[in-house]
Amino acid sequence: MDVSGFDIEITNGSKYYDVSIKEEIYKQPVIFHEVLGFHVIYDFEYDGCWVVVQKIDVENKLLSVFLQKSSY
DSSP: OOOTTSEEEEEEOGGGOOHHHHHHHHHSOOEEETTTTEEEOOOEEETTEEEEEEEEETTTTEEEEEEEEOOO
């Protein structure tokens, strides 16, 4: 599933959001989770920030994203 045309809603951590994170989100594989019954993008770390796609709203073409600074 291609989500590159979806809008991105930042639910937390908007101060960490920039265009490079947006581009990286669009590069991630979207997987249909057989057990859960819906599409998911697994959490990933990018440029010192954890990126969590909490919800993929296919009908409204919207990704709800949570960002948190990584702690090393």
